[in-house]
Amino acid sequence: MGTSITFKRPDGGDATGYLALSGRGDGPGLVVIQEWWGLSDQIKATCDRFALAGFTALAPDLYQGTIVPYHDAEAAAQEMQSLDFQAATSQDVGGAAQFLERNGAPVGLTGFCMGGAITVIGAATIPGLSACVAFYGLPPDGVIRPEQIDVPLQGHFANRDDWCTPETVDAFEAKLKEAGRGYEFFRYDADHAFANEQRVSVHDRAAAELAWDRAVAFLGQHLMA
Known part of the structure; x- marks a missing residue:
């Protein structure tokens, strides 16, 4: 349904991504951020949905x-740890937001997992956003200050999460x-990752739906009003 595209980052460099167009010419834009596995078929299917x-x-x-293959969590962790979160947020995610802003909507x-953490960073640092939804991911302490977030924020978290733990969620909520x-x-x-249909060991259809x-x-309320 979607297609691969190249778009500009704020620093003038090129970034790539997967774009799925709505049936509405004036439809609102939504940046969707990957899990720590990469831009997988699951994330592309989520864009299509x-x-x-x-x-x-x-x-x-x-x-x-x-x-990264789903069975190789060690490699996924290495990829995530090598990512410059601040640059990824300001340049790749920020550039994607600017690309979507072109039609004025x-x-x-x-975002999901690692993408959930980047979503919260973006909520605090990317100007012009109208709403943010994070799935089972939060940034480490000190990366952003909660008072920086001035955009409506929704979060979805798992009670049996050993990465974005309930204690971490409670502390950030406080x-x-x-x-x-x-x-x-x-x-x-x-x-953790209960919304990922490709990971049958953790997928929970009722919770995911x-x-x-x-x-x-939530996104419709803030982006389509």
Whole structure:
């Protein structure tokens, strides 16, 4: 349904990604950020699904073509650790947002796992966004300050997550409350990456569909109003 494209970063360099067009010419834009596995078929299919829901979805390829097999968590961790999160957010994700802004429609941001963490960084640092939705990912302490977030933020987290742990989510939520930021967090009795249909060992269809419905409604409220 979608296609691979090249777009400009704010620094003038080139970035690549997967673009799925909505059926609406004036449909809002949505940047979709990959898991730590890379720009996988799962993320591309998620872009396609967002396009069917009325969004023009663009997933920047943060690993520049590298896709890690699901069984190799060690390699995925190495790829993630070698990524400059700040540059990826400001340049690749920021460039994708600028590309989607060209038709004048609102732009949102969503991401999964590592992409969830980058979504929160983007919520604090990328200007002009209208809504952000993070799935089971938060940035490490000190990367951003919760008071920097001035865009509506929704989060979906797993109660059996050993990476983005419930304790981490609780601590970040407390800081958002203290800073008076607008957000809503949902928690599911599921494992990390419960929305990834390709990972049958952790996929939870009921939780995934509930999170999807909530995310689409939230994005529609803020991007399609």
